[in-house]
Amino acid sequence: MKILSILSILFVIIFSSCSGSDTEKSLTLKTGKYIYTFTDSAGTTLVDGEMMFDKITKHKESGDYLVTGSYTVKTMTTDTSYHGFSTMSGGELSGYYSDEKKFLNINTNPKIADANVFINVNVKSSLLDGSWYYSTFRGMDKEGGMFKATRIKK
DSSP: OHHHHHHHHHHHHHHHHHTTTTOOOOOSSOOEEEEEEEEOTTOOEEEEEEEEEEEEEEOTTTSOEEEEEEEEEEEEOOOTTOGGGGGOSSEEEEEEEETTTTEEEEESOTTOSSSEEEEEEEEETTEEEEEEEEEOTTOOEEEEEEEEEEEOOO
């Protein structure tokens, strides 16, 4: 009977100490489809479409997350003063996400080093809210504006 009592106590201690270790903190940023809008500083829509975040993988050294996915362009301005959008035809995207800061940085053309449109947003549940900028090889911001995206509920 003593052995059974001791085993029962050990079982309870082991079970209670392990139960929390398998539960991972859920991320604010979720995989899935988002509808997005790029606007200028006056709020005029320049580009809209859909983004898909396929994979969010934890980076071992930094503790931040690598985000990969793709995007499509539904409509784009014909205003020729926005050169940055000439690099946006849809395709792959990549970025880094900090769940601690609730901050996401996206590169809309990760295969080239210059003339990219970058997106910096705060992540609030299913809403991404922030800004975009076009950067050249020399790192000079050429243009920018506001960015919003909302996760599509399935």
